[in-house]
Amino acid sequence: MTDRKFRTKLVHDGIRRSQYGEMAEAMFLTQGFVYPTAEDAEARFLDQGDDEFIYARYGNPTTRMFEDRMAAIEGTEDGFACASGMAAINGALSCLVKSGDHIVAARQMFGSCLHVLKVLEGFGVEVTLIDGTKLDEWRAAMRPNTKICFFESVSNPGLEVIDIAGVAEIAHAGGAVVVVDNVFASPVFSRAVELGADVIVYSATKHIDGGGRVLGGIVLGSRDYVRGPLETYVKHTGGAMSPFHAWLLLSGLQTLDLRVRAQADNAARVAGAVAGHAALARTIYPGLESHPQHALAMAQMGSGGTMVALDLAGGKEAAFRFLNALEIVLLSNNLGDAKSIATHPATTTHKNLSEEERALINITPGLVRVSMGIEDGADLLADIEQALSAV
Numbered sequence: 535m536t537d538r539k540f541r542t543k544l545v546h547d548g549i550r551r552s553q554y555g556e557m558a559e560a561m562f563l564t565q566g567f568v569y570p571t572a573e574d575a576e577a578r579f580l581d582q583g584d585d586e587f588i589y590a591r592y593g594n595p596t597t598r599m600f601e602d603r604m605a606a607i608e609g610t611e612d613g614f615a616c617a618s619g620m621a622a623i624n625g626a627l628s629c630l631v632k633s634g635d636h637i638v639a640a641r642q643m644f645g646s647c648l649h650v651l652k653v654l655e656g657f658g659v660e661v662t663l664i665d666g667t668k669l670d671e672w673r674a675a676m677r678p679n680t681k682i683c684f685f686e687s688v689s690n691p692g693l694e695v696i697d698i699a700g701v702a703e704i705a706h707a708g709g710a711v712v713v714v715d716n717v718f719a720s721p722v723f724s725r726a727v728e729l730g731a732d733v734i735v736y737s738a739t740k741h742i743d744g745g746g747r748v749l750g751g752i753v754l755g756s757r758d759y760v761r762g763p764l765e766t767y768v769k770h771t772g773g774a775m776s777p778f779h780a781w782l783l784l785s786g787l788q789t790l791d792l793r794v795r796a797q798a799d800n801a802a803r804v805a806g807a808v809a810g811h812a813a814l815a816r817t818i819y820p821g822l823e824s825h826p827q828h829a830l831a832m833a834q835m836g837s838g839g840t841m842v843a844l845d846l847a848g849g850k851e852a853a854f855r856f857l858n859a860l861e862i863v864l865l866s867n868n869l870g871d872a873k874s875i876a877t878h879p880a881t882t883t884h885k886n887l888s889e890e891e892r893a894l895i896n897i898t899p900g901l902v903r904v905s906m907g908i909e910d911g912a913d914l915l916a917d918i919e920q921a922l923s924a925v
């Protein structure tokens with residue numbers, strides 16, 4: 535059977551069973567591998583076979599299972615697992631550029647992603663930040679030395695949706711590689727390969743784990759890219775994933791589709807019910823018709839996703855009153871978790887930006903980002919409504 539469906543792949547793809555025929559994915563908690571002879575060691579360093587390993591920084595049977603399953607569900611040829619989402623972003627970008635090259639990136643971006651771009655600038659890479667929702671700005675920013683177009687397909691935390699196919703057309707016409715941080719879409723709502731993305735990056739810390747247990751990341755793309763520049767960069771700079779984390783993430787993947795769809799149902803229900811509430815200046819959810827990129831979101835993801843942003847009319851004070859009144863939704867800065875989580879970006883995840891920089895990407899003092907969990911939707915709605923009343 536070659537055309538297994540998404541949920542089947544999430545449960546079965548990529549498994550490697552040892553001679554014991556264990557049911558569950560085995561955890562190979564080993565940093566090294568023993569060679570029968572010196573000749574075998576020499577041969578393996580010369581030409582590493584598909585099921586041969588050298589050192590866990592380069593690869594490990596458990597992390598390879600995670601890479602293979604992720605590549606199968608995303609529809610890419612290969613993937614490389616990294617220690618965190620940021621190790622994945624850093625590897626995906628850094629392995630493609632050198633001093634004098636140019637990157638165009640959407641400024642609606644997670645603070646740490648912006649920091650990686652600043653580091654690259656320090657090494658002589660030119661970076662142009664634009665409004666990623668405007669294809670004209672991508673087109674105008676392209677230069678002959680542009681190597682990468684980089685963006686979050688749904689931005690953190692403003693939930694602006696960027697047109698993957700539109701950017702890919704512009705990037706490819708200019709010979710640039712399209713690198714998409716696809717965390718908010720999650721693999722469940724991703725059609726990134728079909729839409730023209732070359733490299734897709736996930737923080738596995740989020741929906742893929744889904745239990746808030748471990749950090750992890752993965753870069754997905756063509757075999758030439760993954761086993762060429764990317765693997766070379768990550769394996770020598772030390773950003774490899776722990777086999778223990780890969781083992782936990784493999785079990786997370788089995789329930790990914792069930793969880794993410796339940797989370798998106800809760801997000802749609804809550805956003806639809808609270809939109810227009812007197813305490814809110816804006817209810818931002820790509821699944822609402824009022825969202826500026828609603829049509830694009832539905833075409834690109836078929837869903838509004840699992841995240842809702844609520845902009846409290848009363849600013850920071852109202853946002854804090856809302857957050858402190860929540861009883862089920864927890865205050866933290868993770869997302870994609872089975873537990874619902876609320877975050878105040880201006881004072882936490884995006885506090886390092888200046889007020890002007892935050893305003894430019896719609897992070898107002900009243901903005902609260904809510905990651906919907908898998909709890910009962912009626913309970914979540916009741917909790918959010920009572921917290922809005924407390925404002």
Ligand SMILES: *Cc1c(COP(=O)(O)O)cnc(C)c1O
Nearest residue numbers: 618619620644690717737739750
């Ligand atoms: C969390 C996040 C990252 C970084 O992932 P870590 O696993 O925390 O390193 C990158 N991009 C986006 C959009 C994120 O939400």
